Amino acid sequence: MFYQSYFKNLYYTSSQNGFIGLFTIANSNQVWVSLPLNSVNPTCAVCEFWKTMSATDLALAAKSSNLSWAPWNIGKQIATGPYRSMSTPFVPVTRPWYVQAAKSVPTNISVQYTSPYLFLKGIPGISANVPVFDKSGSLQGVIATDIPFSDIQSNLVNYLQTPNAFMYVFTADGTLVGNTINETLVLPNGSLKTIYAMEHVVMLQVAKYIQSLVSQNQTLQSLASPATYFENNGYLFQLRMMDSAPYFFIVNGAPKTDYTLRIDEMFNSLQSTLDGTVGTVIELTAGIFVLVVVASCFLIYFGIAKPLKVWTDVMVQAADYDFDAIKNFKRRGNFISELNEIEVAFFEMIAKFATAISSNKAITQRSGAVVSKASSQNTVSASPDKSVA
Known part of the structure; x- marks a missing residue:
């Protein structure tokens, strides 16, 4: 082989x-x-x-x-x-x-x-x-x-997440597999150490607390499935069961103050990030404000001021009965829908006004011609009377 x-x-x-x-x-x-x-x-x-x-x-x-x-x-x-x-x-x-x-x-x-x-x-x-x-x-x-348990024990420290965290592994019968202080796992008499003989005061305290829960008609399996957090004497810890080997259990925990310190660190980090974000937002807002002002001026000039000036010029010309410029004027429309509608109606009105003025002028001219002709005829008819007299 x-x-x-x-x-x-x-x-x-x-x-x-x-x-x-x-x-x-x-x-x-x-x-x-x-x-x-x-x-x-x-x-x-x-x-x-x-x-x-x-x-x-x-x-x-x-x-x-x-x-x-x-x-x-x-x-x-x-x-x-x-x-x-x-x-x-x-x-x-x-x-x-x-x-x-x-x-x-x-x-x-x-x-x-x-x-x-x-x-x-x-x-x-x-x-x-x-x-x-x-x-x-x-x-x-x-x-x-x-x-070897020594291999397991040497790797446990790689999973600690806070300064004062601890972790230990044990079997269902209480045999210590390893912990994060690398204490000896064999007693002087040659037997394997149990978790109730651990040297670490906090881990020993946690082990006894878990044992007290088991004595209350509970099992390690029920306490560890699903993984549950416990609190005891200022410590938070979790009891878990290994999925691939359900007869091994892992306890990991830390003082509550460790988590508080981490929350403070997270808060400070968030505050710093927030300050930076607010500064960026202010800069962006200022830039956007300038762009909005420029855009507003552009819109006001080309959408309102310039069209109104054109309409004013047309009205002045119309008041003087000068419609030549109006005939040559090409309406470009307006991107403001309301003003565009007003512009259409205005130029339709001016066009009708110009048409009416032109028609009235033509009628006036024809009427003048008729009156002039009639006057001439009346003058000719009156001449014989003068000669007779």
Whole structure:
């Protein structure tokens, strides 16, 4: 079996109790192996490198299933040195991660996490595991990886959001997985520490407060789903349950004053932003005011003043019966609808007035001609009378 990449560790145990794992220890890559009990002349892919072991060590490894290790080259996928016995009896199929995965069924395969326990070297942590079945549904082995609590604990500080914030992770039975002060997770007697033995006074106080809520006929699951905020002795905190591993719980919180300070910072930031915005608005308003004044002057001149002057000139000319300029005048219209209507009516009135004046003038001229002709005729008729006299 080949491992292309891994983080910290990755290992596989066969159902016959054979074990192979890749580990990174002190920046050194190592391969760990153990033979199935009572195996003779092993033929596995890595077992050929055991030729460097003495016959005594090889017999001991097969008899007691001791772990052995060798330096490992990831790129070439080979051991680069002799295998050395750890003199550590190791029966993989009895380890928590194997026992848990072996209970799975082929129709429901998923990654599982063990309860907290101590690894071979006494390091507390959990293991993630997944079973491997063949086509017939028979268990062939288990792939697993260790997750030391130290890795979890070192990452918790990255999620703190205020100066005095705190966070800790624990299991449903109260086992401490890690907290943000990186305190030791193993008691002097070798047992795992619980949250009720934490050194951090505030976190211990919060843990006891949550326990008091649980004792009131509530459960951790009901308190954490959905995530809920609590307040106790001047602290705000939240209890959450991990979605991917619902038996792990996270508590994060901070003094209420931390949130008050952040609100003050937000207020000051908003005030500064508001001041800048108001200044910008004032500048824009001043600019818009100037534009409005200029536009108003433009509209008043071309929309009102100039048309009124034209109308006045037309009226003066009309008063003197001078309609020549009016005939040559081309009305351009007005973009102010009311003035445009007045202009249309005005020029229609002037046109009718001019027509009426012209008609009246023509009538007057014809009447004058008739009167003149009649006078001439009357003068001719009167002449004989004078001669007779």
